[in-house]
Amino acid sequence: MSRLFEPLQLGGLRLANRIVIAPMCQYSAEDGAAGDWHMIHLGHLALSGAGLMILEATAVSPEGRISPADLGLYSDTDEEALGRVLRALRAHSPMPVAVQLSHAGRKASSRAPWEGGAQIPPDAPGGWKTEAPSALPHSPGEEVPVALDRAGLDRVRDDFVRAAERAARLGLEAIEIHGAHGYLLHQFLSPLANERTDEYGGSLENRMRFPIEVFEAVRAAFPAERPVWMRISATDWVPGGWDIEGTIALSQALKARGCAAIHVTTGGVSPRQAIALGPGYQVPFARQVKEAAGLPTMAVGLITEPEQAEEIIARGDADAVSLARAMLYDPRWPWHAAARLGATVSAPKQYWRSQPREYKELFDSARHGQR
Numbered sequence: 001m002s003r004l005f006e007p008l009q010l011g012g013l014r015l016a017n018r019i020v021i022a023p024m025c026q027y028s029a030e031d032g033a034a035g036d037w038h039m040i041h042l043g044h045l046a047l048s049g050a051g052l053m054i055l056e057a058t059a060v061s062p063e064g065r066i067s068p069a070d071l072g073l074y075s076d077t078d079e080e081a082l083g084r085v086l087r088a089l090r091a092h093s094p095m096p097v098a099v100q101l102s103h104a105g106r107k108a109s110s111r112a113p114w115e116g117g118a119q120i121p122p123d124a125p126g127g128w129k130t131e132a133p134s135a136l137p138h139s140p141g142e143e144v145p146v147a148l149d150r151a152g153l154d155r156v157r158d159d160f161v162r163a164a165e166r167a168a169r170l171g172l173e174a175i176e177i178h179g180a181h182g183y184l185l186h187q188f189l190s191p192l193a194n195e196r197t198d199e200y201g202g203s204l205e206n207r208m209r210f211p212i213e214v215f216e217a218v219r220a221a222f223p224a225e226r227p228v229w230m231r232i233s234a235t236d237w238v239p240g241g242w243d244i245e246g247t248i249a250l251s252q253a254l255k256a257r258g259c260a261a262i263h264v265t266t267g268g269v270s271p272r273q274a275i276a277l278g279p280g281y282q283v284p285f286a287r288q289v290k291e292a293a294g295l296p297t298m299a300v301g302l303i304t305e306p307e308q309a310e311e312i313i314a315r316g317d318a319d320a321v322s323l324a325r326a327m328l329y330d331p332r333w334p335w336h337a338a339a340r341l342g343a344t345v346s347a348p349k350q351y352w353r354s355q356p357r358e359y360k361e362l363f364d365s366a367r368h369g370q371r
């Protein structure tokens with residue numbers, strides 16, 4: 001029996017298996033609004049048989065976008081556009097969908113990766129003035145962000161709340177708050193980006209304060225039976241930066257406030273990061289969080305092989321594996337994993353005839369008619 005294909009309960013949400021499609025920015029929206037690309041891209045991922053899909057970093061305000069073409073959930077137009085895509089997904093896929101709510105902080109106002117990813121100055125077309133915990137740029141020579149004052153903090157927290165309310169109206173099954181990869185909430189956590197002298201800077205408790213306030217506000221704004229969790233970078237990979245001890249403390253604090261899981265990733269806050277890359281390189285961090293905080297964890301990062309994923313779950317390193325690039329490269333990854341591991345997976349009826357002869361039991365919908 002495959003452990004990877006066992007169901008997983010996250011709060012009130014049941015995943016059919018433990019394969020999660022990691023959030024992946026598409027830099028293809030118009031003023032935050034999803035379009036036909038999202039229909040195609042999310043459409044084929046929704047047919048993959050994964051247990052959960054997490055939508056790309058979705059900005060809670062225009063200035064919270066990484067690039068001018070980021071997905072957003074800050075206007076009625078954005079809400080309608082995403083609603084159109086979700087209706088199509090739901091008509092043809094049983095897969096639950098979570099949204100990753102995000103604010104890029106000082107890493108906002110940047111070009112898409114295929115345009116080089118550089119920061120766009122505030123006075124250049126498509127650019128805007130960025131905001132952050134402190135007036136410190138991400139990289140030397142970049143625009144200095146505005147340090148958020150009390151009113152700014154309240155505004156950002158309220159933007160998260162309004163986006164969560166939109167997510168609730170859209171029937172999204174879960175919210176992942178983006179607290180990782182050097183974006184705004186991570187900037188508060190890391191001493192490399194946060195030099196505040198008020199109650200939001202200095203001690204660990206102070207640096208955790210704003211991310212926790214945002215979590216509490218989002219949790220309160222979203223239906224209680226639908227889970228909310230956070231994606232956290234477990235280390236900055238820079239001496240003196242945010243680390244696993246802080247990650248564990250934050251995870252425990254979030255657990256006490258109703259957090260359903262932690263999606264454990266690393267890095268992103270400093271160009272000085274020295275990442276020790278390798279297959280499953282972030283899995284040990286997920287294990288530490290799971291053990292110390294007692295929360296379900298999702299492990300991510302260079303998980304590419306079905307047997308590798310199976311082992312991560314079977315060993316108890318994490319409760320789910322989250323795949324990004326492997327899912328783009330092979331959107332039927334969960335089908336192929338199920339075939340290799342002797343498990344079953346949901347597939348649309350239009351594709352049932354593709355089931356290979358040697359994997360007679362692969363598509364459980366073929367036996368049950370529907371899920």
Ligand SMILES: Cc1cc2nc3c(=O)[nH]c(=O)nc-3n(C[C@H](O)[C@H](O)[C@H](O)COP(=O)(O)O)c2cc1C
Nearest residue numbers: 022023024025056057300301302303323324325326
């Ligand atoms: C195209 C692309 C877009 C990404 N966008 C996001 C994002 O929106 N939010 C996020 O937290 N991580 C994002 N990531 C990081 C992935 O979610 C994941 O953590 C990382 O790619 C490592 O997993 P992998 O080895 O399975 O690709 C992105 C990665 C890729 C390749």
